[in-house]
Amino acid sequence: MKLTAYQYYLPFKKNLNTSNKSFKHRTGILLEYPCDDGRTVFGEAAPLPGFSKKSLDKIVGELKINVADISEALNSTEPVTSLQKVYETTSLANELAFGLDTLAYQITAQNKGTTMSQILFSQLQTSIKINALGDLLSDNIFAEVKQFVNKGFKTIKFKVGRNVKIEYQQLREIRSIYPDLTVRLDANQAWPLKEAITNCNRFSSLGIEYLEEPIAQPSPQNYEDLTQNIELPIGIDESIIHTDWWPNILPFTSYVILKPMLLGNFKKIFATNRLANTHDNKTVLTTSLESGIGRIMTAIFSSGFGNRQTAHGLMTGTLLARDLIDDSNCILNGEYQIPLSEIPFTIDPNILNQLSPIRLQK
Structure with a gap:
């Protein structure tokens, strides 16, 4: 063959x-x-x-x-x-x-x-909660959030770090309108340690679920210093891909974000997940902005060992103008319905x- x-x-x-x-x-x-x-x-x-x-x-x-x-x-x-x-x-x-x-x-x-x-899992959820993706610097952010809420989403993720003053103001307004909405943030390693402490404490007043990767130079010592000075729950993502010592950060984090596509073969994905679940961290699985094939595979891993109390990042297909596989019909009321009938792809x-x-x- x-x-x-x-x-x-x-x-x-x-x-x-x-x-x-x-x-x-x-x-x-x-x-x-x-x-x-x-x-x-x-x-x-x-x-x-x-x-x-x-x-x-x-x-x-x-x-x-x-x-x-x-x-x-x-x-x-x-x-x-x-x-x-x-x-x-x-x-x-x-x-x-x-x-x-x-x-x-x-x-x-x-x-x-x-x-x-x-073969992969003895038990599998048929649907999982997912987060929507919002842009705090969008001119239409409030209309977009309203649309997500009307579609049944309970969690929205926002990128931060481009203009913290405006981002904070927008989030404060969103929180005042939707006090029960779960909000998570991702800084993508935007700030030096002192600035990360300042910004985490600023966002902490808004009831944030967690903030991913705040530190521009991540290290176990920097994360220890960060968490000693803030109350906001912290998550790690790209540190898992870029460093070998990321497990040493786990005592200072609350969430571990896994991108299966970037982790490697399936045996390695399972091993990484076992390690990520130490120190009472919750595992959140997200796509890597890939096509529908990778998204559905990420959904299967999410339904197999992702944390069941939190949302996962599977909505990125809506960002693409075209795709190899369209999984938009899998998204309903803020949940992703696992399309097992679509496999083999x-x-x-x-x-x-x-x-x-x-x-x-x-």
Whole structure:
């Protein structure tokens, strides 16, 4: 059987702005593999600029170099186990390993006459709470929040760090209108330690669920100093990807945000989740702004081991002008309905024809 790959380009409806980056589009790799029964399975590898350790071009190069071993593993009687051996002898990018395991678990499920979710988890929630995404610097922020609330969302996440004065004023007004709304913030490592302390204490008065990654130079000592001077619950996200010592921060955090696409193969995702749940941290799973394939996989992990009392980040598909898979019908009343019937994934042939093939073999 022959592994096929395509490069995709998915523009956002409008720029997605963080404290230190602006996203206009997403690029990634769509993986396609034909099974013995005639069906085809799809996976996705999508490095996130500013988060991922390796670029898209680097990952394409790794795929080309290792395509023979990867294809042999996928064609074996135990593709999941065989791929683990490939991971042990190579240094494949986390995103590529995630995409390959997405293929391998679908193949295994078909071979065993079961579903991928049943292989991964003994119990699975059929729906999970999710957060909406708001822009505090938008001219229409109050209308947007009202629309989210009317659609049943109980939690909204906002990026902060671009203009704290305005962001605080907008949040104070939102809180006065919606006192029961759960609000979470993400600073994307915007501030030096002293400024982080000041801003966390400023936002603390607004009843914030948690604030992600406030510190520009994260370290266990900086997080200890931060939490000794604030009461606001803190979450970590990109520190997990960028550092090896992130577990040393866990005594000082309340939430750990996991992006499965960026963590690697599924075995590594489970191991990271077990570690993240120490020190009474709550695990929140979010997408990496990838296509519908990665979002649905993130939803499955969220429903399998994500914290059940808090919302997860699965609404990013609404930000894209076009997509490989449309999962908008999965979102209802502020919850994501797990589309188990959509797996194995199927891609519209018209969408495939618009993608750029990647030449893997000579």
